[in-house]
Amino acid sequence: MYRRRHSYPYEHREEVNSQLDHLIYEHDQLQKQVQSQTINDISRPLTAQINQWEQDSINRVRASAEQARNKVAQLIDENRQHITRRLRVVSDEVKIKKMVYVELDLERWNQEIEKLKKEVNMIPTLLTDTNSIKVIPAISSTSSLFFTDTLVRTEKFDKVYGPAKIEQWGSIAEQQSLDQFSHVRGSQLYSTGVHRIQLKIEKMLNNAWHFFGIISSETPIDQTINSTGEYGWGYGYNQVWLKGVQHKGYGGYDSDMREGDQIELVINCDAKRIELHNKRIQHKHYDIPIDVKTCPLPWQLNVGLYYVGDRVRII
Missing domain, CATH: 1.10.287 (Helix Hairpins)
Incomplete structure (x- = not known):
């Protein structure tokens, strides 16, 4: 009984020593593995x-x-x-x-x-x-x-439907009579990039009516009125045209344009939208999203005139 009672601590010590030896062995193996591995081996994946x-x-x-x-x-x-x-x-x-x-x-x-x-x-x-x-x-x-397609964008008035006349190499469009509305198209086609067109209202009878916007080039010029491919702003009665339909006051538009104003029309083909800036009124900016399903690219500048003598210049 005496010997059996004292053998347990001895056996336990042997077991702990064995575990220590195994730990030392694992340590040495791991150290060899670390030392044998190159940077390339580790970084390869x-x-x-x-x-x-x-x-x-x-x-x-x-x-x-x-x-x-x-x-x-x-x-x-x-x-x-x-x-x-x-x-x-x-x-x-x-x-x-x-x-x-x-x-x-x-x-x-x-x-x-x-x-x-x-x-x-x-x-x-x-x-x-x-x-x-x-x-x-x-x-x-x-x-x-x-x-941004800034290389070639010297815009000019190119085609007219109605009693307007293009003058000075396409720089001016002027209404000649009251028989009907005139629609004047630009010469450029816009498919990509962002384009800024500067326009000046040189004559505007009683500050009454002009239209600035775009239209799909696929729309024949004689079918401009109420075409679903027409978007833009009309002076008078806060008119904003989307898909050829009038939306009064859309986006807060208030028709604040007058003779002598310089207008910037921004055609953003990438974002599929157009913007209108009046340089006289710096804090007012208007924009319209364009649905390319109803107004497929490429787009064209589209200006509308009505009263005799009304004149717009591209500057």
Whole structure:
């Protein structure tokens, strides 16, 4: 009984010593494992993910760069065609009036040629202007490169439906009679980017009525009235037109326009909306969301005139 009573502490000690030996063994094995592993062994799975991310980013950047190169080529070609058309207009008028021109004709022709020179010389500046290009970093999974399309947007009045007349190389639209409303379209088509068109109300009989907005280029000009592709603001009675339907006072619009005002029409194709700013009233800004189902891209500038002598200039 005596011996059995004292054997238990001894056996327990042996068991604890065995556990300690195992702990030391595990420690030594783990230390050998840590010392044998290289940085590359440890980082290999994460490095593989980083390498894949790098390749994906490179591919996206290359695709965006190719898209950008194509866009630059397209804009330059559009600009060339636009200027060529305007030169042809000058050339045709010179040929017609060559024997009967007056000094004012010569002055107008010179002014138009000088404008075209400036536009041609502006192309390299616009191409290198960092404000003309916006890049979303390639790390984004949705990254791409977008141009604001600022290179070619010399807007001019181009087509008329009704008794209005286009003058001064498309810079002015003037109503000639009260027979009907006149609708005047711009020459440019807007599909992407953000575009700002500056307009001046030079004449406005009794500050009565004008219309500024856009319309889908798919809408024939003789079908402008009540077309679902027409959006914009009319002076008088707080008229706002959405999908060709009048909504008085939409967005707080109060028809505060008068003769001499300079109006900025912002066409935001990317956000699918248009904005109206009156520079005389800095705190008032209006915007309209555009439903591309009823007003498909591309869009055109759309100006409406009614009273005799009413005149709008693109500046």
